[in-house]
Amino acid sequence: MEQKTKINAEEGKQDLVITREFDLPLELLFKAYEEPEIIEQWMGTKVLKLENKNHGSWRFETSNEKVNMVFQLNGVIHEFSPNQRIIRTFEMDNVPFGVQLEFLEFEKLTDDTSKLTMHIIYRSAEIRDQVLKLPFTYGINMAHNQLEKVLSKLK
Amino acid sequence: MVASQAMTAGAIASNFDTARPTVSKHLQILTECELLEQKQNGREIYYYINAKKMKEVADFIEPFRKMWDDRFNKLENIMKAYKPKK
Numbered sequence: 001m002e003q004k005t006k007i008n009a010e011e012g013k014q015d016l017v018i019t020r021e022f023d024l025p026l027e028l029l030f031k032a033y034e035e036p037e038i039i040e041q042w043m044g045t046k047v048l049k050l051e052n053k054n055h056g057s058w059r060f061e062t063s064n065e066k067v068n069m070v071f072q073l074n075g076v077i078h079e080f081s082p083n084q085r086i087i088r089t090f091e092m093d094n095v096p097f098g099v100q101l102e103f104l105e106f107e108k109l110t111d112d113t114s115k116l117t118m119h120i121i122y123r124s125a126e127i128r129d130q131v132l133k134l135p136f137t138y139g140i141n142m143a144h145n146q147l148e149k150v151l152s153k154l155k
Numbered sequence: 156m157v158a159s160q161a162m163t164a165g166a167i168a169s170n171f172d173t174a175r176p177t178v179s180k181h182l183q184i185l186t187e188c189e190l191l192e193q194k195q196n197g198r199e200i201y202y203y204i205n206a207k208k209m210k211e212v213a214d215f216i217e218p219f220r221k222m223w224d225d226r227f228n229k230l231e232n233i234m235k236a237y238k239p240k241k
Contacts (some may be wrong), residue, residue, distance in 0.1 A: 005224035007216050011188045020227045025212075038237070042230040116227075128192040132219045 004011075008134065014125045016132070018118040026108040030115060031085045033104070043071070052080050058088070075099070090120075097131055098123050161203035163192065 009016035013025075022029050034037050036047035039060075049059040056077040063070045075089035086104040101117040122128040156162065156170060168178040184200055185191040194201045 002222070004221070006226055007220045007223070009216055018223055020223070022227070022231050022234075024231060024234050028237060029230075032230045032234050038233060041233050042226055127206070129215075132216055134219070143164060 009128070012125050014123070014128050015119060015121040016128060018120070019115065021109065021113060021115045023112065024114055026083055026106060026111055028115040029114045029145075030106050033086060051077065053077065058078065060081055061124070097127050100131075157191065157202055157204045161201040162199055163199050183227065 001155040005018065005020045007016060007018050020074060023033075036050050036054055039050070040046065040047055043060070043062075045062040047058075048061055048095065049057065051057055054077070057075065058077060059072065059074040060115055061070060061072055072093040073090065074093070075091055077086065077088045079085060079087040086102075088101050088102050090102055091099040094137045099143070100123070101121040103117075103121075105119075107115040108131070110117055122131060156167065164179055164182055167182065168175045169172075171178060182191060186193055186202070189205055191202045192205050194203065
């Protein structure tokens with residue numbers, strides 16, 4: 001089966017491209033990036049601030065109850081063009097990866113389908129690869145924390 | 156293409172409209188990344204796929220891809236049920 005979400009990350013480069021085609025009209029796809037209540041639902045995050053305008057800024061907060069951690073995410077919005085494009089920065093607090101630049105392009109395919117192309121640029125190829133490993137790293141950390149909990153009960 | 160059989164640079168290039176040197180350059184890069192391997196056979200060099208390395212690259216990205224795929228699936232479902240507020 002063909003994968004709906006594709007990632008193109010060339011070896012040794014400091015950027016990557018995520019593409020996804022949606023069974024949604026362009027306007028609905030863009031709305032999912034525009035309305036705080038909707039973002040909260042699909043990103044599983046709390047929207048603390050979202051200024052949808054050129055030179056606005058944003059701040060999200062994601063809590064993970066399993067590992068008892070809160071992640072603060074923030075950035076600035078460089079360009080906000082409804083149904084076309086969002087250019088923004090993205091940074092996670094308290095992690096050593098620094099800031100990344102994101103170009104989100106929204107495209108109409110047909111009346112009922114649309115496409116999102118997300119081009120992310122990291123500061124270096126090394127940082128990109130570390131971020132790519134992140135979901136996996138968290139998975140391992142979670143397992144470690146579970147293990148620690150179990151072990152501490154045995155003491 | 157290379158996945159099904161080992162091929163020479165010429166045979167690979169004949170499948171593309173791209174100039175032969177461009178194809179050679181790409182093959183060289185893929186070989187350097189160990190995604191392709193070369194095997195000398197008389198005067199010809201055959202290229203074949205390094206399946207293990209290919210899988211490594213895919214495995215490495217897969218959790219990240221899966222994370223976005225899950226998010227986007229959720230987005231799609233939410234927006235399909237979306238009714239504009241009047």
